[in-house]
Amino acid sequence: MLLAVLVLGLGTAAAWDRALLRSRVSPRAIEIRPAAALCRFANGDSAALEPLGGSAVTRYWVALRLRSPGRRSLFVAAGMLAPESMRLLRLWALWGKLPGVASRQLPA
Numbered sequence: 001m002l003l004a005v006l007v008l009g010l011g012t013a014a015a016w017d018r019a020l021l022r023s024r025v026s027p028r029a030i031e032i033r034p035a036a037a038l039c040r041f042a043n044g045d046s047a048a049l050e051p052l053g054g055s056a057v058t059r060y061w062v063a064l065r066l067r068s069p070g071r072r073s074l075f076v077a078a079g080m081l082a083p084e085s086m087r088l089l090r091l092w093a094l095w096g097k098l099p100g101v102a103s104r105q106l107p108a
């Protein structure tokens with residue numbers, strides 16, 4: 001009986017933290033900057049993001065690694081972002097940069 005209560009408590013805590021995103025350290029925003037990408041948490045802290053490479057990026061989801069002590073990865077599904085934002089996140093996760101003007105290109 002005690003084991004069942006402990007498992008239920010652990011499941012509730014995991015759902016509260018991960019699925020419901022109600023924790024103080026739940027991710028709230030992803031900022032992609034020219035030098036690096038950051039994940040902003042509910043408590044105001046941030047952590048750097050690292051792309052995991054080609055196998056972690058599909059049309060439907062992107063997996064990213066968080067450089068923070070409490071978290072190991074961040075999973076972003078296609079329905080979580082607007083289509084254009086998801087496209088930019090996929091491009092950054094694959095290539096490490098956003099589309100823009102090529103270096104050394106002359107101004108128009």
